[in-house]
Amino acid sequence: xxxxxxxxxxxxxxxxxxxxxxxxxxxxxxxxxxxxxxxxxxxxxxxxxxxxxxxxxxxxxxxxxxxxxxxxxxxxxxxxxxxxxxxxxxxxxxxxxxxxxxxxxxxxxxxxxxxxxxxxxxxxxxxxxxxxxxxxxxxxxxxxxxxxxxxxxxxxxxxxxxxxxxxxxxxxxxxxxxxxxxxxxxxxxxxxxxxxxx
Amino acid sequence: xxxxxxxxxxxxxxxxxxxxxxxxxxxxxxxxxxxxxxxxxxxxxxxxxxxxxxxxxxxxxxxxxxxxxxxxxxxxxxxxxxxxxxxxxxxxxxxxxxxxxxxxxxxxxxxxxxxxxxxxxxxxxxxxxxxxxxxxxxxxxxxxxxxxxxxxxxxxxxxxxxxxxxxxxxxxxxxxxxxxxxxxxxxxxxxxxxxxxx
Amino acid sequence: xxxxxxxxxxxxxxxxxxxxxxxxxxxxxxxxxxxxxxxxxxxxxxxxxxxxxxxxxxxxxxxxxxxxxxxxxxxxxxxxxxxxxxxxxxxxxxxxxxxxxxxxxxxxxxxxxxxxxxxxxxxxxxxxxxxxxxxxxxxxxxxxxxxxxxxxxxxxxxxxxxxxxxxxxxxxxxxxxxxxxxxxxxxxxxxxxxxxxx
Amino acid sequence: xxxxxxxxxxxxxxxxxxxxxxxxxxxxxxxxxxxxxxxxxxxxxxxxxxxxxxxxxxxxxxxxxxxxxxxxxxxxxxxxxxxxxxxxxxxxxxxxxxxxxxxxxxxxxxxxxxxxxxxxxxxxxxxxxxxxxxxxxxxxxxxxxxxxxxxxxxxxxxxxxxxxxxxxxxxxxxxxxxxxxxxxxxxxxxxxxxxxxx
DNA sequence: TCCTAAGCGAGACGGTACGTCTTGTCTTCCA
DNA sequence: TGGAAGACAAGACGTACCGTCTCGCTTAGGA
Numbered sequence: 001x002x003x004x005x006x007x008x009x010x011x012x013x014x015x016x017x018x019x020x021x022x023x024x025x026x027x028x029x030x031x032x033x034x035x036x037x038x039x040x041x042x043x044x045x046x047x048x049x050x051x052x053x054x055x056x057x058x059x060x061x062x063x064x065x066x067x068x069x070x071x072x073x074x075x076x077x078x079x080x081x082x083x084x085x086x087x088x089x090x091x092x093x094x095x096x097x098x099x100x101x102x103x104x105x106x107x108x109x110x111x112x113x114x115x116x117x118x119x120x121x122x123x124x125x126x127x128x129x130x131x132x133x134x135x136x137x138x139x140x141x142x143x144x145x146x147x148x149x150x151x152x153x154x155x156x157x158x159x160x161x162x163x164x165x166x167x168x169x170x171x172x173x174x175x176x177x178x179x180x181x182x183x184x185x186x187x188x189x190x191x192x193x194x195x196x197x198x
Numbered sequence: 199x200x201x202x203x204x205x206x207x208x209x210x211x212x213x214x215x216x217x218x219x220x221x222x223x224x225x226x227x228x229x230x231x232x233x234x235x236x237x238x239x240x241x242x243x244x245x246x247x248x249x250x251x252x253x254x255x256x257x258x259x260x261x262x263x264x265x266x267x268x269x270x271x272x273x274x275x276x277x278x279x280x281x282x283x284x285x286x287x288x289x290x291x292x293x294x295x296x297x298x299x300x301x302x303x304x305x306x307x308x309x310x311x312x313x314x315x316x317x318x319x320x321x322x323x324x325x326x327x328x329x330x331x332x333x334x335x336x337x338x339x340x341x342x343x344x345x346x347x348x349x350x351x352x353x354x355x356x357x358x359x360x361x362x363x364x365x366x367x368x369x370x371x372x373x374x375x376x377x378x379x380x381x382x383x384x385x386x387x388x389x390x391x392x393x394x395x396x
Numbered sequence: 397x398x399x400x401x402x403x404x405x406x407x408x409x410x411x412x413x414x415x416x417x418x419x420x421x422x423x424x425x426x427x428x429x430x431x432x433x434x435x436x437x438x439x440x441x442x443x444x445x446x447x448x449x450x451x452x453x454x455x456x457x458x459x460x461x462x463x464x465x466x467x468x469x470x471x472x473x474x475x476x477x478x479x480x481x482x483x484x485x486x487x488x489x490x491x492x493x494x495x496x497x498x499x500x501x502x503x504x505x506x507x508x509x510x511x512x513x514x515x516x517x518x519x520x521x522x523x524x525x526x527x528x529x530x531x532x533x534x535x536x537x538x539x540x541x542x543x544x545x546x547x548x549x550x551x552x553x554x555x556x557x558x559x560x561x562x563x564x565x566x567x568x569x570x571x572x573x574x575x576x577x578x579x580x581x582x583x584x585x586x587x588x589x590x591x592x593x594x
Numbered sequence: 595x596x597x598x599x600x601x602x603x604x605x606x607x608x609x610x611x612x613x614x615x616x617x618x619x620x621x622x623x624x625x626x627x628x629x630x631x632x633x634x635x636x637x638x639x640x641x642x643x644x645x646x647x648x649x650x651x652x653x654x655x656x657x658x659x660x661x662x663x664x665x666x667x668x669x670x671x672x673x674x675x676x677x678x679x680x681x682x683x684x685x686x687x688x689x690x691x692x693x694x695x696x697x698x699x700x701x702x703x704x705x706x707x708x709x710x711x712x713x714x715x716x717x718x719x720x721x722x723x724x725x726x727x728x729x730x731x732x733x734x735x736x737x738x739x740x741x742x743x744x745x746x747x748x749x750x751x752x753x754x755x756x757x758x759x760x761x762x763x764x765x766x767x768x769x770x771x772x773x774x775x776x777x778x779x780x781x782x783x784x785x786x787x788x789x790x791x792x
Numbered sequence: 793t794c795c796t797a798a799g800c801g802a803g804a805c806g807g808t809a810c811g812t813c814t815t816g817t818c819t820t821c822c823a
Numbered sequence: 824t825g826g827a828a829g830a831c832a833a834g835a836c837g838t839a840c841c842g843t844c845t846c847g848c849t850t851a852g853g854a
Contacts, residue, residue, distance in 0.1 A: 004799060004851080024310075026224075029840065040801040045842065111307050112222075118353055140373040141363075144354060148377050151353020152346045155316055159345040175338040179346050183381030202819085202830060227809060238832040243811065400804060400845090420706075425835060436806035441837065507708055508618075511700055514749055536769040543753040544746045544773045551712055551745020552738060561735070571734040575742050579777030598825085623814060634827040639816065 009047055011037040013058045020103045025055065059113065062100050063120075066093045087153075087176050091169035094157050105158040118154055122146030129184075139191040149180045207245055209235040211256045218301045223253065257311065260298050261318075264291045285351075285374050289367035292355050303356040316352055320344030327382075337389040347378050405443055407433040409454045416499045421451065455509065458496050459516075462489045483549075483572050487565035490553050501554035514550055518542030525580075535587040545576045603641055605631040607652045614697045619649065653707065656694050660687045681747075681770050685763035688751050699752040712748055716740030723778075733785040743774045 015036035019028050030051055034041045048054040070086045094101045103109065104117070126146035135142055153176065159165065160172060167175070213234035217226050228249055232239045246252040268284045292299045301307065302315070324344035333340055351374065357363065358370055365373070411432035415424050426447055430437045444450040466482045490497045500509065522542035531538055549572065555561065556568055563571070609630035613622050624645055628635045642648040664680045688695045698707065720740035729736055747770065753759065754766055761769070 008799080030842090031840075040803090041841095042802080042843085043800055046799075050842080106313055111304070111312055114312065115304055115356070118356075122353075122357075139376055143361075143363075144357065144373060145377070147353040147357040148350045151349040151351070151356075153349070155320075155345040155349020155352075156342060158313070158316075158349075159320075159342065163341075165339075165341075175342060178337055178385060179343070179381070183377070183384065186381065186384055187376060206830085228811090229809075238834090240812085240833075241831055244830070248811075404804080426837090427835075436808095438807070438838090439805055442804070446837075502709055507700070510708065511752070514752075518749075518753075535772055537759070539757075539759075540750060540753065540769060541773070543749040547745040547747070547749020548742045549745070551716075551741040551748075554709070554712075554745075555716075555738065555741040559737075561737075571738060574733055574781060575739070575777070579773070579780065582777065582780055583772060602826090624816090625814080634829090635815095636817090636828075637826060640826080644815080 005047075008037075008039065008043065011039070012044065012047065012054060016054055016058060017099050017103055020055075020109075021099060025051075025103075025109055055109070056113070059100070059104050062097055062104075063117070066090065069093065085173065085177075088170055088173040090153075091157070091160075091172045091176075094161065095169045098161055101157065102161050105154060106162055114154070118147070118150045121150035121153060125149045133188060137188055137192065139187055145184065152176075152180060203245070206235075206237065206241065209237070210242065210245065210252060214252055214256060215297050215301055218253075218307075219297060223249075223301075223307055253307070254311070256298070257302050260295055260302075261315070264288065267291065283371065283375075286368055286371040288351075289355070289358075289370045289374075292359065293367050296359060299355065300359050303352060304360055312352070316345070316348045319348035319351060323347045331386060335386055335390065337385055343382065350374075350378060401443070404433075404435065404439065407435065408440065408443065408450060412450055412454060413495050413499055416451075417495060421447075421499075452509070454496070455500050458493055458500075459513070462486065465489065481569065481573075484566055484569040486549075487553070487556075487568045487572075490557065491565045494557055497553065498557050501550060502558055510550065514543070514546045517546035517549060521545045529584060533584055533588065535583055541580065548572075548576060599641070602631075602633065602637065605633070606638065606641065606648060610648055610652060611693050611697055614649075615693060619645075619697075650707070653694070653698055656691055656698075657711070660684065663687065679767065679771075682764055682767040684747075685751070685754075685766045685770075688755065689763050692755055695751065696755050699748060700756055708748070712741070712744045715744035715747060719743045727782060731782055731786065733781055739778065746770075746774060 012033060015033050016028075019032060019036060028051065030044050031041055033051070033054075034044050044054075048057070066089070070089050073084060073086060073089065104113065122143070123146065126142050129138075129142050129145060138145065156172070156176060156179075160167065210231060213231050214226075217230060217234060226249065228242050229239055231249070231252075232242050242252075246255065264287070268287050271282060271284065271287065302311065320341070321344065324340050327336075327340050327343060336343065354370070354374060354377075358365065408429060411429050412424075415428060415432060424447065426440050427437055429447070429450075430440050440450075444453065462485070466485050469480060469482060469485065500513070518539070519542065522538050525534075525538050525541060534541065552568070552572060552575075556563065606627060609627050610622075613626060613630060622645065624638050625635050627645070627648075628638050638648075642651065660683070664683050667678060667680060667683065698711070716737070717740065720736050723732075723736050723739060732739065750766070750770060750773075754761065
């Protein structure tokens with residue numbers, strides 16, 4: 001029935017994360033996952049097509065959750081009253097799901113997941129950017145800025161989790177801000193100055 | 199004979215890059231590689247332990263080549279006469295070895311390669327940074343700046359190659375400079391100002 | 397399930413015997429056996445370690461069966477009422493399992509199987525001999541008589557099957573008797589005569 | 595370079611016999627043979643097509659030698675003056691070439707060699723038999739007698755060499771005679787008696 | 793409360809790829 | 824110029840996983 005099914009899937013997800021952190025994703029076999037989850041190998045296939053589907057499903061659920069949280073910040077009533085900025089939310093979410101983020105960002109997963117994630121973030125950054133300044137006002141292409149910030153973000157979160165750097169999510173978000181948002185502002189101003197002052 | 203061996207290995211490397219771009223690294227079999235390289239499967243194992251060793255060897259050789267080129271820029275006589283900056287060299291090298299960089303940066307390879315590469319670049323950035331400013335003068339930890347720049351760099355090169363964005367290596371390097379090096383300078387100055395002017 | 401397993405093994409045994417007769421044991425590959433038995437090569441290894449184990453198992457089962465049949469003849473109640481002699485049983489068994497005996501006795505199998513079988517029969521003959529006459533009464537060593545009869549037996553069965561010589565098992569046993577058992581009797585008598593009549 | 599060639603071949607033959615006795619024929623590789631013979635593997639193929647050809651050549655030379663020796667015994671002048679009987683020659687030859695006979699008769703060689711050898715001897719026996727008695731006078735088919743004696747002979751020689759039984763070749767031949775030739779004589783007489791005395 | 797459909801364990805099976813081993817050929821180098 | 828060294832193609836080996844498939848057992852949830 002339903003409860004058993006949910007329970008079984010949760011066991012599989014837990015086993016996956018544990019094992020990926022222990023010995024990497026590629027080296028993992030379905031047999032090992034089901035052994036860890038204390039079930040028969042055939043049972044695995046009742047729930048997921050293969051190892052990859054289990055992984056992607058698990059990751060996707062988390063990314064979706066993060067997306068929802070960030071989107072909530074932009075509801076009409078909260079948009080202009082200085083609510084928590086997205087980067088703070090993201091760093092907090094990463095701290096809450098440390099293991100899962102580690103798996104997702106660090107080394108074990110086929111790089112395509114990372115690429116996809118990076119492009120997804122880049123697109124988001126880009127669309128927000130468009131709200132703030134017309135493309136012509138930017139000293140570099142918007143898409144490139146998107147990649148710049150997304151790449152930096154993923155690298156920094158990955159580094160933070162991997163080295164257990166002793167900063168709170170809010171401190172991380174603040175420093176991140178110094179490295180990305182603020183320079184964008186200066187850059188735009190500087191560029192405008194250079195153009196108007198020949 | 200040495201020549202036969204070198205030739206054989208070159209065929210294998212070429213076949214690998216072609217095939218990874220065509221259908222991804224994971225889905226690739228040794229049989230397919232040797233078919234493409236027109237040799238027996240057993241011959242493959244005379245040269246490489248497995249698919250991964252062939253890949254890593256190939257990538258490493260390229261990274262080493264890049265490293266050497268950049269190091270040459272810092273020879274005593276060239277250091278202070280405004281020689282080509284490292285980022286220009288890197289973008290040019292990427293353009294020269296487009297396929298290989300695509301394979302290395304985009305999606306198909308087990309993320310650990312990317313992680314390693316990012317940490318390697320980050321360490322380099324950090325060590326150069328140390329020559330320019332004491333840690334205390336920085337508004338964020340040097341290690342974080344390293345990750346910031348390395349992550350940005352890889353994301354941008356990856357984007358550039360993948361979308362065939364119409365910029366020359368030199369233009370890319372210049373824009374990259376605006377996004378990373380220049381802001382670092384401003385940041386430092388700004389930070390100093392804030393500290394000395396309460 | 398037990399039935400599937402038994403069925404699979406039987407298919408493999410049948411395929412083996414057919415193929416050994418067709419093209420010899422050495423030239424045979426596991427792939428050919430499983431092709432003939434209509435199953436995957438991997439399945440073979442679920443049941444047998446290698447080609448040799450399949451062969452030896454198959455042969456052993458038959459030899460064991462023969463041994464059992466012969467032993468049954470020597471049960472207390474049947475011993476003295478002139479039951480079928482062992483050689484008749486053996487020839488009948490060979491006729492019943494013609495293909496298998498052909499494989500076992502003729503040419504294709506690593507000679508060690510034959511050697512072993514010959515020594516086994518020789519030991520049996522020797523132990524029966526001991527019941528009939530003390531060693532001292534024999535004109536040649538008992539072990540040698542064992543080898544003599546065993547070697548003769550195997551050669552004759554092999555010849556019978558290979559040339560399709562038109563004799564019934566019972567006729568074969570009778571002729572075999574003339575060539576081996578009867579002479580032994582005469583030999584013993586003659587020897588005794590020679591010793592007591594100088 | 596005839597001498598070198600002969601020397602090389604002799605080394606290979608010696609290496610083969612040593613190694614077959616040490617670890618069996620099947621388990622042997624060409625590499626091992628040439629290692630033992632202190633030469634390159636490729637050199638092997640300059641002299642023999644494969645492992646089997648080396649073996650068969652080696653065995654054939656010995657069998658031919660024995661055949662020649664026995665044939666010499668039947669030269670016109672020696673035929674009727676009670677010269678050494680063939681079985682004595684055979685046992686002596688076996689004693690002289692112990693290792694080679696061991697290899698040939700015992701267990702390591704693909705049984706087809708043994709079968710062939712047995713049929714060869716059987717044919718010889720049969721042809722001699724024909725000189726002594728018409729087929730009709732025999733209580734069992736001549737071919738069967740041939741197999742009987744050949745099988746017995748091979749078994750006994752094999753046993754003699756393998757167990758190092760302490761009998762001289764001449765003693766062996768004499769005992770062999772008691773087990774085979776003599777009974778044939780009695781059998782014929784007995785049969786004739788049974789037929790003429792109803 | 794029982795019964796029945798599901799979830800599940802066990803494991804045979806076909807299939808694909810692996811990395812290893814041996815064979816026989818061929819080419820290059822060396823004495 | 825013949826033999827050593829060793830690269831190479833070919834192909835079988837035994838192993839490891841995969842995804843599919845029965846077959847029973849158990850176990851909840853609706854009758």
